[in-house]
Amino acid sequence: MSVGMRKATARAHPNLALVKYWGKRDEGLVLPHQSSLSLTLAPLAVTAVVELGTGEDEVSINGARAVGAERERVLSLIRRVQAGRPELKGAKVESSGDFPVAAGLASSAAAFAALAVAARAAAGDPADPRAASILARMGSGSASRSVQGGFCAWHRGDRPDGTDSYAEQLFPPGHWPEVRMVAVVVAREEKDVKSRDGMRHTVATSPFYQAWVEDAEQEVARAVDAIRRRDLEGLGSIAERNAWRMHATALAADPPLCYLKPKTLEVIQAVGRLRAQGVPAWFTLDAGPNPVVLTDEKSEPTVTALCRGLGADPVVPCTPGGDAVMV
Ligand code: PMV
Numbered sequence: 001m002s003v004g005m006r007k008a009t010a011r012a013h014p015n016l017a018l019v020k021y022w023g024k025r026d027e028g029l030v031l032p033h034q035s036s037l038s039l040t041l042a043p044l045a046v047t048a049v050v051e052l053g054t055g056e057d058e059v060s061i062n063g064a065r066a067v068g069a070e071r072e073r074v075l076s077l078i079r080r081v082q083a084g085r086p087e088l089k090g091a092k093v094e095s096s097g098d099f100p101v102a103a104g105l106a107s108s109a110a111a112f113a114a115l116a117v118a119a120r121a122a123a124g125d126p127a128d129p130r131a132a133s134i135l136a137r138m139g140s141g142s143a144s145r146s147v148q149g150g151f152c153a154w155h156r157g158d159r160p161d162g163t164d165s166y167a168e169q170l171f172p173p174g175h176w177p178e179v180r181m182v183a184v185v186v187a188r189e190e191k192d193v194k195s196r197d198g199m200r201h202t203v204a205t206s207p208f209y210q211a212w213v214e215d216a217e218q219e220v221a222r223a224v225d226a227i228r229r230r231d232l233e234g235l236g237s238i239a240e241r242n243a244w245r246m247h248a249t250a251l252a253a254d255p256p257l258c259y260l261k262p263k264t265l266e267v268i269q270a271v272g273r274l275r276a277q278g279v280p281a282w283f284t285l286d287a288g289p290n291p292v293v294l295t296d297e298k299s300e301p302t303v304t305a306l307c308r309g310l311g312a313d314p315v316v317p318c319t320p321g322g323d324a325v326m327v
Contacts, residue, residue: 006051006052006088008121008315009047009118009327010325011048011323011324012048012114012117012147013042013261013284013322014099014110014146015142015145015152016038016181016284017142019036019220019239020242020243020246021071021154022212023200023212023245023287024199024200024251031142031157031162032141033216034213035083035216036145037224038152039152041318043115043318046113048094048111048115049092049094050093050119055089057075057078057091058092059093059109061074062097063314067247073139074093074095076298081120091119095114097110097111098252105318107163109123109139109145109146110146111148112139113146114146116135117326119135119150120135130304133145133154134162134166136164137154137165148168148169148210149169149320151169152167153170154166154167156217162199170227175230177320178298179232179297181313182316182317182318184267184312184314185290185316186262186310187261191289193287198257198259199287202249202257204215207252212249218237222234223242225250229322237296240283243283259288260285261289267307267310268285270307271283271291271293274302278300281293281294281302302314
């Protein structure tokens with residue numbers, strides 16, 4: 001293999017879950033208790049450059065040398081690609097995002113998806129969205145859903161080895177180009193409890209967790225049906241309810257886990273009032289204080305202005321994004 005073939009660059013968008021993943025049945029392989037559903041978001045993206053067979057490992061993220069757990073997480077994904085191929089020993093990885101400072105969107109999803117696609121290409125493996133999704137999943141669960149664009153479902157799978165736990169595109173971005181998701185940043189500091197720890201704690205101590213898991217597959221099916229019909233009200237209602245339920249499982253953990261800040265609630269309530277006035281807008285919320293508002297092209301400026309008026313900064317309107325691509 002020529003040296004040139006061992007270097008590859010890929011670019012991936014983040015995604016936002018409309019039906020959320022919250023809880024692992026296998027921590028090592030990152031296997032979820034439930035399926036989830038998301039929309040890939042443009043224009044935000046992360047670019048990863050991977051060179052294999054360099055002898056020494058070197059990882060940089062946004063221009064700074066990565067150390068500790070962050071570096072280890074990247075290298076453990078790379079090692080899965082290098083396994084059994086001594087000629088690929090040593091990796092130089094450079095990852096950089098074009099996100100506005102603390103956009104409040106899961107940049108790790110875009111980062112691990114870009115990393116998985118680039119690493120496989122650098123190793124000379126053929127383009128294979130399913131294999132890339134499985135690899136990305138092991139870096140960060142939600143990253144499994146950023147390998148492809150549009151609306152993607154991550155199937156929980158049943159096999160203990162995780163070979164049937166991957167995300168796939170159900171609808172391309174062109175199925176519903178008018179959909180908008182507005183990322184609303186109300187707090188820029190790092191969240192107190194990372195999703196990895198928060199979901200582990202919820203699974204272990206929340207009496208509501210079982211009910212959450214039991215409804216998950218039906219919830220994905222209901223959301224898929226709304227997307228198929230391009231029913232924004234149907235999808236918005238499901239997304240809002242699903243976010244509240246995820247947070248309810250965390251709030252019922254012992255000790256309780258609350259990701260909402262006063263400003264989060266202020267935005268959520270303002271979105272509800274806007275809707276009462278006839279503007280199609282529904283919030284969703286990951287494991288942090290920054291809501292994302294689902295709306296359409298026509299109402300996006302109204303939603304954006306409302307959130308800016310409440311002091312949120314930045315407020316980033318996003319459109320349905322495409323597949324991770326080689327650069
Ligand atoms: O992929 P992780 O470990 O960052 O977990 C993501 C969990 C949520 O963002 C809260 C929900 C989801 O499905 O993306």
